[in-house]
Amino acid sequence: MSETIKRPKRKNPILKTRAPTLPPDRRSRIALGLVRGAAMGKLELQCCAACGAVQYPPREACVRCLSAELEWTVMSGRGELVSETTLHHSQELFFRERMPWRLGLVRLAEGVSLVVHLDARCGPAPSPVIVEAVLDRAGQAALVAKPDDGNTALADEPKLRNFTSDPRFRKVLVTDAKSPVGQAVVKAVLEAGADLVWAGHCEPWKNPPGWPAIAQLPKVTLVPLDVTDTKSVNELAAELGFKVDIVINTSEHHRTFGIFGRAGVETARAEMETNCFGLLRLAQAFGPVMQSRGADGETSAVAWVNLLSIYALSNFPQHATYSASMAAALSVAQALRAEMRVAGIRVVNIFPGPIDDEWNQLLLPPKLAPSAVARAIVGALEGSVEDVYPGDIAQDWLARFRDNPKALERELGR
Amino acid sequence: MANRIANYDGVAVAVPVTVPYERFSIRGAHWFIARALKALVDGAGISKDEIDGLCVGSFTLAPDSAVGLTQHLGLSPRWLDHVPMGGASGIVSLRRAARAVQAGDAEIVACIAGDTNHVDSFRLSTATFSMFAQDAVYPYGAGGPNTSFAFLTAYYMRTYGAKPEDFGKLCVAQRSNALQFPHALFKKPLTLDEYLNARPVADPLRLFDCVMPCAGAEAFLVMSEDRARRLGLPHARLRGAIERHNAFPDDPVQHRGGWAMDRDRLYESAGIGPEDIDLLEAYDDYPVICVLQIEDLGFCGKGEGPDFIRRNTFEANGSFPFNTSGGQLSVGQAGAAGGTLGIVEALRQVTGQPLGARVENARHALVSGFGMINFDRGLCTGAAILAAT
Known part of the structure; x- marks a missing residue:
């Protein structure tokens, strides 16, 4: 257990308890393929059985050879952060309540680009990262990039802790x-x-x-x-x-x-x-x-x-x-x-x-x-x-x- | 190389129309498009029955498309198109309309792009902008296009050494142009300090890097030069036009657009080069994309944009007249009309009828469009050269 998450202050009993909000949860059916692996903590992307091309976002056909034989395949997760931003403004309540929010654009070793939630411990772009599939609070699969140095628990990063059910202080x-x-x-x-x-x-x-x-x-x-x-x-x-x-x-x-x-x-x-x-x-x-x-x-x-x-x-x-x-x-x-x-x-x-x-x-x-x-x-x-x-x-x-x-x-x- | 592409001889572009913008409107997109159509027929001195071609760009027309508009507005066109390409819809409409006129499929084509903007329109449209956006971008912070352009801008700055001041210079110059343009929603001058000290939106983007959504419409007519002359309409010639979709898909981050693939063909068909262009109306929802257009359309080399900005001035009377009505950044982004704003402004300049700042001796205007951030990049690019008669 790390000490990075501080004990929260006692709740002020006068304040109204906030109503829960969720991140956007609308997905195409094909994109829901990501949740199959994410439910068990695996990063799986579509890989073409015919030509081997890996692709993202999820598609109905292979972007290279148009085959329909696409298999959800475990990825290495290794990639490079090629660009990043910190949002100070969001159109959705869930993120507005959690601003600022760091995002990255990652080029995966398999050659596809991913938009990811970006760990605060990641260095500025360009830097090596590890991408994981997680579940967001809406229960949908989401991609998270963490530093490429092994020992980085999600729950130790205050924003990424939102993706966990960390028992600390609970x-x-x-x-x-x-x-x-x-x-x-x-x-x-x-x-x-x-x-x-x-x-x-x-x-x-x-x-x-x-x-x-x-x-x-x-x-x-x-x-x-x-x-x-x-x-x-x-x-x-x-x-x-x-x-x-x-x-x-x-x-x-x-x-x-x-x-x-x-x-x-x-x-x-x-x-x-x-x-x-x-x-x-x-x-x-x-x-x-x-x-x-x-x-x-x-x-x-x-x-x-x-x-x-x-x-x-x-x-x-x-x-x-x-x-x-x-x-x-x-x-x-x-x-x-x-x-x-x-x-x-x-x-x-x-x-x-x-x-x-x-x-x-x-x-x-x-x-x-x-x-x-x-x-x-x-x-x-x-x-x-x-x-x-x-x-x-x-x-x-x-x-x-x-x-x-x-x-x-x-x-x-x- | 494919067969030589036929040029656009004999095609006239006329009757620039702007339906004044509103930050928010309670009206539907149909209202703005109808006002544009009315201004087109009034401006041309024709009855609407003479419009036998219609090309529409709009995000907020649903559940209608251009089809529903024909009955809504009482038109019976023999040529109809709906171009759902956002910031490229103006250029693509112009290309298609020009070919329809050349082929005789239509005599007078009304090209109209318009959108309304309700208080919650923008959130709703970005949430489901595309399948990839819905699946793989919007759930990540729900920043809308700010997120994508922040990635592009950060990458460009890191790779080519652009500074915030470079983007700021473009924004400040455009605001200066806009102050003379009656339809601009932004009426106050902008200083570089104000630009740099504005609140951050999505690093490195600040408030004035981000276009402001609004309601409005832009429109023009495409017909034969002969017809334009008979109607006594000031008009421009279409000297060349290109479009490209999903260019350079393997670039890890978008740092160039389809213009780079097609610009030689554009200049070749126009018989001129970048040095002959008197003004550039570039698509400008964020300044980084202006820089990409300046580079990819051949005004400087890749990565030389920052230096180009430092060496030039961008007011209408500057060394490089640029977005002379203020562009979307200072006029507002009326949805798909943002992709037609530049065409209408270029048409006004080369026909000597600007509403605001004037570019002296404007003979050749280059107009450029960019549209549809589908996942991590904009997919549609287009450009056209309008020339004075």
Whole structure:
């Protein structure tokens, strides 16, 4: 953590809370191709399958040979800043509220010119830069150029911090802080500079390893929260919902077996109750008030993280009903993303492969350590992504899914 | 080289019309275009039924195009064109109209460029100016054309050593010209100090580097010289005209325009050279583009613009009469009419009927257009030479 971002002053309670504004979000459909990579933090531009030409802005045909076979391909990001400006005037409220704003014109090593948001740490043109794809507060892909010296976190630059959900100085609700992942997340967001963590817990009779230590951390406040109980969720939201800047929903209910392994729907219902309806309850209770705080100064409400599962993409029949509940949760999360977007609040979905916990005991390694999941969550907040697939299994399944979802279906069904 | 291009013999340009500009207007573009058409027919002493060709440039006519205007204004032209090329639409309209007249497709073509400017028009038009602008420029700070011209200006200054004072000298001279031009929206003198101390807009651009959007229209008629004589109209001859789109696409930053590709053909068809030009009416939404035109049209070499500016004076009575009505920077940018303002002013000068500052013995005027910042550069360039009869 760097000290470049100063602790913001306390909010003046007399001043009106600003309403959120968004950067322009209109894009042609072909330009939305950029968001596919940006959602995962990758800079992908169109590359012609026929002649190899790289092009930008996105087009409907190859600018060199007119082929329609254009593939979104990962770029090096290396380029040269060839010109720059600092805007002191903008036609849109979002930027007017953040003036002055530095922009660059970059010639990428692949030979295309890009208009980019320019990091204040970049030297004057001409200078080498690294271009990254990020997500802006409207959820659209945007290009950012940073200095070509490796160690330059977005969140350490005051303007580019707008593209992140930096937990520094923010207040975080972890919905289930008692689970191994929940405990790791509490520790990780505090290490990342969060001011305060509300550690949700239910089933007070349970006292798993590590929990007493978490409960005693200085910036941690234990709060009762049962996401299967609407009253419990609503009561907590009424008490502190207007102060929550980041929700990290770690609540999950996970049982094994396929469809024939259990009689009845009780287990499936319990999984849905936590994984899907729990998210829905949280969203209804905390979402609207977070929306109203989307522009509440340097420590506005900024992000909502859902711990889903790679099984949400394609059902893993050995964990059939759990997979189904996670697919349902993913669908709810997509709707939540659309509704939170108007306030500039990012909904981040984490799709881990099997986590090394009691319900994945019989799965073969590699399995994710809870601390690795927590790191992925904090990394997503400090960076500018909305879909995270941490670990080798998740990456493998994602690659298979993108390559041929029908093949993955059969592979998982073996 | 392609076949030799036919010249523009026998083509006359006449009846310069300016519909006075307004900073903001509650009227539609149709109103300004209609006023221009009325002034054209009144100025020519003809009925509007005699206009059998119409060429229109406008950004704010939507949902109409030139087609809707025919019914709106009660015209039945046998030749119709709509040129959506912004600052190049005037030159391109002139070229096309001239060919239509030469071919006999039309006898009298009204070339009209006009736009309205509502309070929020400019933001709305820049937000969706082009697919590339919408996708890859406007979301970056929403600075509109200021952003693109800031990149061009910063690059030019760094590469060729131009100073703010160089651009300022052009702006100050144009303001001096504008003070004599009745339709200019800017009525106060501008000093170099005021220019340099004006508030920054998009570094290195300051306030007076940036054109001011407004409402208004500019227009002229194209017909045969024979017809112009019969009508008793003062007119200019069209001695040459060029256009080019998306020139030099591989330049990392635009530092030259299509004029550099085509200027030899322009001068060849006119049978004169840059040294014979008595005044230059260049497209001037930002001063850097004036410098590119001065260079690319052959008045000095590439990169010699700053020195050229230092060696010359740009008032109407100066060593290099330039944007003699004040240009868009001091008159205002009435949307697409900005690309016709220079043609109308050149026509007034070579026909000896300027409304403001006069260029003595103006025989040959070079008019240049530049339009449509699509992504990182302007795509359309054009130029024409108008000569006194």
